[in-house]
Amino acid sequence: MNTIDLIVFFVYIGGIALFGGSFFNKNRTSSSYTTGNNDIPSWVVTMSIFATFVSSISYLALPGNAFQSNWNALVFSLSLPIATLIAVKYFVPLYRKINSPSAYTFMEQRFGPWARIYVSVCYLLTQLMRIGTILYLLALTLNAITGWDIATIIVFTGLIVAVYSMLGGITAVLWTDAIQGIILIVGALVCIGFMFFSMPEGPLQIFSIATENNKFSLGSFDLDLSKPTFWVVLVYGVFINLQNFGIDQNYVQRYMVLKSDKEAQRSALIGGLIYLPISALFLFIGTALFAYYNSAEVLPETLQDISKADRVFPHFIVSALPAGVTGLMIASIFAAGMSTISTSFNSSATVFLTDYYNKYFKQDASDKQRMKVLYTSSLIISVIGIGIGIAMINVKSALDAWWKLSSIFSGGMLGLFLLGIFTKTKYVKGAIVGMISGILVILWLTFSETIFGKDAIGASFHTYLTIVFGTIAIFLVGFFVSMLMQPKNQLS
Numbered sequence: 001m002n003t004i005d006l007i008v009f010f011v012y013i014g015g016i017a018l019f020g021g022s023f024f025n026k027n028r029t030s031s032s033y034t035t036g037n038n039d040i041p042s043w044v045v046t047m048s049i050f051a052t053f054v055s056s057i058s059y060l061a062l063p064g065n066a067f068q069s070n071w072n073a074l075v076f077s078l079s080l081p082i083a084t085l086i087a088v089k090y091f092v093p094l095y096r097k098i099n100s101p102s103a104y105t106f107m108e109q110r111f112g113p114w115a116r117i118y119v120s121v122c123y124l125l126t127q128l129m130r131i132g133t134i135l136y137l138l139a140l141t142l143n144a145i146t147g148w149d150i151a152t153i154i155v156f157t158g159l160i161v162a163v164y165s166m167l168g169g170i171t172a173v174l175w176t177d178a179i180q181g182i183i184l185i186v187g188a189l190v191c192i193g194f195m196f197f198s199m200p201e202g203p204l205q206i207f208s209i210a211t212e213n214n215k216f217s218l219g220s221f222d223l224d225l226s227k228p229t230f231w232v233v234l235v236y237g238v239f240i241n242l243q244n245f246g247i248d249q250n251y252v253q254r255y256m257v258l259k260s261d262k263e264a265q266r267s268a269l270i271g272g273l274i275y276l277p278i279s280a281l282f283l284f285i286g287t288a289l290f291a292y293y294n295s296a297e298v299l300p301e302t303l304q305d306i307s308k309a310d311r312v313f314p315h316f317i318v319s320a321l322p323a324g325v326t327g328l329m330i331a332s333i334f335a336a337g338m339s340t341i342s343t344s345f346n347s348s349a350t351v352f353l354t355d356y357y358n359k360y361f362k363q364d365a366s367d368k369q370r371m372k373v374l375y376t377s378s379l380i381i382s383v384i385g386i387g388i389g390i391a392m393i394n395v396k397s398a399l400d401a402w403w404k405l406s407s408i409f410s411g412g413m414l415g416l417f418l419l420g421i422f423t424k425t426k427y428v429k430g431a432i433v434g435m436i437s438g439i440l441v442i443l444w445l446t447f448s449e450t451i452f453g454k455d456a457i458g459a460s461f462h463t464y465l466t467i468v469f470g471t472i473a474i475f476l477v478g479f480f481v482s483m484l485m486q487p488k489n490q491l492s
Contacts, residue, residue, distance in 0.1 A: 008327030013160060013334070016179070020164025020172035020342075030370035033169035034101040034350040036257040040174055042267050045254050048174040049271025051181035051339040052250050054278070055134055059184065059336045060141060062279060063313040066286025072219035075230050077279040079237030084272035087245035088265045090421055095252050096261050102354035103252035110420035111431045118435070119413045120355040123249055127344045128381065131158075132388025138337035139389065145314050145330060154389040157337065162382035165342040166375055170257060170350075173342045180335035187332030188281050190325060191317075195288045198320070200295050209291035216287070225461050236464035239471055243414045245272055249347040289316055341385070349378040412438050414467070415474025423479050427486030434478020442470035 026037060065073045098105055104123070108116035139153035165173050196203040210216060220229045245251050245268060254271075255264040289312050317329045357373050358365070365373075415438045419431055445466045449459035461469070 002323050002326075004323040005327030005330070008324055009331050009334070012183070012327075012331040016176055016335075016338070017160050017164050019179070020176045021167040023168030023172040023175070026168075026171055028371075029367050030353065030374060031101075032171070033371065033374050034253065034346075034353070036169075036171050036174070038257070038259050040171060040257050042258055042263045044174050044178045045258055045263075046267040046271045046274070047178035047181040048339075048343075049251060049254055049267060050274045050278070051177040051184070051336075052254075052343045053244065053272070053275050054181070054184060054336050055340040058279070059282065059333055060313055062282035063286035063289060064311075066215065066283040067290045067312045068286075070215055070217040070219065071280075071283050071287075072217070072228060072230070072233060074280055074283055075218055075233040076237040076240075077276045079234050080241055080272050080276055082238050083241030084245050084269050086242055087272075088269045091246040091252075092255050092265050092268050093261055094421065095255055096264060099256075100354065101253060101256060101350050103247055103249045104351065104355055106420065107416065111416070111428050114428075115416060115420075115431065116355060119247075119416065120351050122413055123351060124348055127348045128384055128388060131341055131344050131381070131385030132392060134337050134340050135385060135389030136392040138334070141314055141333060142330070144311065145318050150393055151390050155386055157334070158341070158382055158386035158389065161338050161341045162345060162378065165345045166378045169374075170253065170346055173346045174254070174257065176342060177339040180339045183328075183335045184332045185278060185281075187329050188278070188285060191285055191321070191329060192281070192288060194321060194325070195285075195292050198292065205295060206288050206291040209294055210287045213290070213294075215290060225465060228462055228464060232462050232464055235468055239414065239468050241272070243467070247413055247417045249351055250343045253347050253350060285313065289313065292316075292320075344385070345378050345382055348381045349374045352377045412442070412470065412474060415471040415478070418471065418475050419478045422475075423482070425479065425482035425486060427482040430482030430486060431478050433481045434474045434476075437477040438470045438474030441473040442466055445469060 026032060062073055094106065095103060098109070100106075102120070104116045104120045107119050135154045135158055136150075138157060139150045142148055142153050143150045164176065168175075195206065199205040218230050219233065220227065221231070222229050223231065225232060251268070255268060258264045258267060293312075317326055321329060353370060353373050357370070362369065412435050416431065416435055419425070419434060425431070445461060446463075448456040453459070
């Protein structure tokens with residue numbers, strides 16, 4: 001990176017930190033820290049939802065996927081209209097009616113304290129791993145681009161985000177997310193514009209080369225459940241996106257900051273749908289990179305191995321873009337990671353305060369005490385997240401195993417919520433049996449090949465279907481057990 005790029009990058013980072021910290025005066029109560037002051041414009045919440053959905057991983061992985069193969073990953077985005085419409089119709093009004101900063105209050109109302117503890121613990125554990133993973137992968141990318149020390153990047157990023165998210169609360173998180181979402185989109189458009197006018201035969205050459213190599217394909221339409229076909233990815237996308245927009249605290253908290261149900265529903269819908277064209281934009285970057293390097297008839301030596309496709313975009317940013325633009329692109333990658341991390345800091349602290357401190361430690365605590373809890377828990381979460389990110393540098397295999405394990409248990413959350421929303425059962429034992437059944441299905445699908453070999457029945461299904469079958473198992477088993485076993489006086 002040259003001097004101009006460094007200036008652009010650090011001006012952006014410093015500006016975001018100062019801007020986020022400027023909301024400190026609006027963040028003097030626990031309610032303003034967690035749900036704002038009812039003065040945040042709906043467009044800001046909409047962009048924040050979008051920015052929360054995008055991470056630096058997808059910002060780099062989607063171009064890499066398109067460069068290496070095709071647009072099969074877009075099918076995941078095509079599921080968003082289905083998932084967001086369900087979330088907007090059923091989930092958003094429910095949370096607004098309950099009027100709790102935590103998404104998991106509903107679980108206690110339906111099935112008792114155990115359900116609230118289960119889903120909130122799953123959420124907190126997965127958020128810690130998410131923070132660590134994002135910090136590590138972001139640092140890995142910046143290390144490849146700039147040569148900076150990975151551990152230093154992890155600590156620097158984690159502390160910067162922790163400071164402005166703690167000082168400004170949810171208001172700072174939302175506004176900085178919105179800005180970072182805009183920067184991210186602008187960076188992608190600038191990159192595409194540069195490639196358009198760098199092609200020897202003009203912009204249309206990108207489309208001709210891509211078409212000749214079948215780069216716009218959405219994948220196979222076969223009914224093969226062992227491969228990521230169009231149908232497998234579509235179904236997987238519906239369940240994952242319903243989990244995101246329906247039960248994830250990161251999103252639910254945003255539904256609560258707006259003044260009316262209609263504003264919350266509109267922001268949830270548009271915030272989700274924005275990702276569809278933007279993901280296509282990211283994929284087009286990968287396709288354009290394929291055409292760009294093929295038109296030059298030379299691929300950088302570091303990229304000759306097609307398995308290293310994720311390196312294509314970072315290499316292009318550093319080697320091909322003009323000074324200043326490189327700094328903007330690195331800032332946009334950084335923006336994607338920062339928006340995801342800041343959201344996790346704030347939402348995790350909110351869950352700890354609402355689901356644990358207020359309920360089990362000190363129900364009559366003063367607002368000053370609650371603010372101390374929010375600050376302390378945010379700090380602890382950031383330190384643990386930074387620690388996990390640093391640990392990943394040397395012990396990735398062990399942490400990969402834990403990440404898989406935490407994903408297994410979080411997979412049971414959606415099924416439990418669906419059981420609570422779409423059935424009227426009050427039979428708690430039915431919900432417990434359903435949850436256990438779903439977890440067992442997820443465990444079987446995850447480890448059957450490892451234990452029983454490639455010929456095991458569970459190994460014949462693609463990993464994308466694990467959450468699908470697990471969620472369905474929880475819902476169906478929980479429903480039928482409740483219908484068959486619950487006392488008649490509990491039927492309603």
